Amino acid sequence: MPWDRDQMAARAAEELEDGMYVNLGIGIPTLVANYTGDKDITLQSENGMLGMGAFPLEGDEDPDLINAGKQTITELPKTAYFDSATSFGMIRGGKIAAAILGAMEVAENGDLANWMIPGKLVKGMGGAMDLVAGVGRVIVVMDHTNKHGDSKLLKECTLPLTGKGVVNRIITNLGVLDVVEGGLKIIECAEGVTEDELRAATEATIV
Amino acid sequence: MKKVYGSAAEALDGVLHDGMLIAAGGFGLCGIPELLIDAIVESGVKDLTVASNNAGVDDFGLGKLLATRQVKKMMSSYVGENAEFMRQYLAGELELEFNPQGTLAERMRAGGAGIAGFYTRTGYGTQIGDGKEVKVFDGDHYILERGIFADLAIVKAWKADTSGNAIFRKTARNFNPPAAMCGKICVMEVEEIVEPGELEPDHIHLPGIYVHRLIQGEHEKRIEKRTVRKREDA
Numbered sequence: 001m002p003w004d005r006d007q008m009a010a011r012a013a014e015e016l017e018d019g020m021y022v023n024l025g026i027g028i029p030t031l032v033a034n035y036t037g038d039k040d041i042t043l044q045s046e047n048g049m050l051g052m053g054a055f056p057l058e059g060d061e062d063p064d065l066i067n068a069g070k071q072t073i074t075e076l077p078k079t080a081y082f083d084s085a086t087s088f089g090m091i092r093g094g095k096i097a098a099a100i101l102g103a104m105e106v107a108e109n110g111d112l113a114n115w116m117i118p119g120k121l122v123k124g125m126g127g128a129m130d131l132v133a134g135v136g137r138v139i140v141v142m143d144h145t146n147k148h149g150d151s152k153l154l155k156e157c158t159l160p161l162t163g164k165g166v167v168n169r170i171i172t173n174l175g176v177l178d179v180v181e182g183g184l185k186i187i188e189c190a191e192g193v194t195e196d197e198l199r200a201a202t203e204a205t206i207v
Numbered sequence: 208m209k210k211v212y213g214s215a216a217e218a219l220d221g222v223l224h225d226g227m228l229i230a231a232g233g234f235g236l237c238g239i240p241e242l243l244i245d246a247i248v249e250s251g252v253k254d255l256t257v258a259s260n261n262a263g264v265d266d267f268g269l270g271k272l273l274a275t276r277q278v279k280k281m282m283s284s285y286v287g288e289n290a291e292f293m294r295q296y297l298a299g300e301l302e303l304e305f306n307p308q309g310t311l312a313e314r315m316r317a318g319g320a321g322i323a324g325f326y327t328r329t330g331y332g333t334q335i336g337d338g339k340e341v342k343v344f345d346g347d348h349y350i351l352e353r354g355i356f357a358d359l360a361i362v363k364a365w366k367a368d369t370s371g372n373a374i375f376r377k378t379a380r381n382f383n384p385p386a387a388m389c390g391k392i393c394v395m396e397v398e399e400i401v402e403p404g405e406l407e408p409d410h411i412h413l414p415g416i417y418v419h420r421l422i423q424g425e426h427e428k429r430i431e432k433r434t435v436r437k438r439e440d441a
Contacts, residue, residue, distance in 0.1 A: 047234040048381050058435045063237060063428035064379040070235040071434040081377055083384040085316040088309025092329065123287030129335060130309030133328040164332025
């Protein structure tokens with residue numbers, strides 16, 4: 001059985017170590033926060049906050065307190081606020097240990113495409129290009145194949161890039177792969193998924 | 208010099224002209240200069256280029272300036288929340304220059320700090336780097352980005368004293384300080400103007416040197432995406 005969204009998020013949470021400052025993208029990456037257990041993880045929100053708390057209780061919403069997805073959130077005792085230039089200073093400066101992001105395509109050389117599909121509605125890259133260029137480790141969490149059943153792990157990306165050679169690890173519903181010299185290396189398979197099945201679903205070179 | 212004005216229209220008097228570049232603070236609808244945007248709509252000034260992370264929603268924030276066709280070009284990182292924006296853009300009526308969010312913030316900060324350009328790894332090897340100078344430092348590729356020198360900055364803070372020393376609240380700070388810094392003239396709206404001495408000097412987020420005109424007003428502070436936990440789950 002391939003992993004479901006929550007199992008992928010739980011697996012991604014295993015990548016995080018006590019004391020890390022981490023930025024989580026929208027979608028499945030947001031769920032990672034539910035699986036960090038006892039680890040002291042500080043979540044960064046790139047609109048200007050370290051130490052992001054849970055959603056507020058009904059009636060406690062504050063229009064001055066949102067995350068990068070524009071959702072209302074809460075602060076923690078350890079929270080700090082800062083402006084956008086400072087926020088991306090810490091991102092570009094390599095102070096954020098890891099970013100966990102979704103993706104449309106990842107190539108075997110670590111190229112990442114997750115911001116636009118030519119001819120379709122383009123909303124913008126937001127902070128994704130800065131994050132992948134700056135953080136210590138880029139972990140992609142996504143389905144292994146698209147809705148047509150085609151591999152999203154490619155020899156070369158077909159979509160416009162978000163970053164060149166930036167991805168370190170990919171966690172999909174079928175398993176975990178690292179970007180290494182010459183291609184992707186299988187780190188583990190999801191429970192019940194064989195290495196042959198994972199290879200068959202992957203266009204990228206597996207070394 | 209007196210910085211406090213009676214209304215947004217008064218504070219903008221004499222500083223608006225067609226074709227100008229305006230830097231605006233705010234992230235989504237959080238911390239946007241909503242009163243100044245309304246006054247710019249009223250003024251009828253047109254062919255504006257606006258540097259702002261987002262473009263508001265259809266009926267609030269910068270979306271109002273788009274609806275009246277006063278904006279010629281947006282410099283933004285994410286514009287997904289605005290249907291009228293997309294319609295004008297897809298019809299070729301509106302120019303759009305995508306900037307990575309951190310690059311946009313740094314371009315404003317740099318402009319305000321007298322830095323004409325800087326090298327960043329962000330966007331190297333992507334469309335954003337096309338046509339920009341590439342330089343290798345210590346084996347890594349960087350692209351040249353330019354500082355933004357805006358004709359006018361419009362920003363929103365929580366409190367300011369009458370000399371313009373300002374304090375922001377929570378994540379409503381966002382792009383407001385760098386936007387304020389990069390304006391030749393900066394007009395700021397706040398929820399409360401206080402007398403000098405009432406704000407702790409050590410707690411000032413933006414020194415008054417960056418703020419030329421100041422107004423106090425009532426803010427709607429609309430929430431874009433209300434997400435909550437039910438009380439019975441707590």
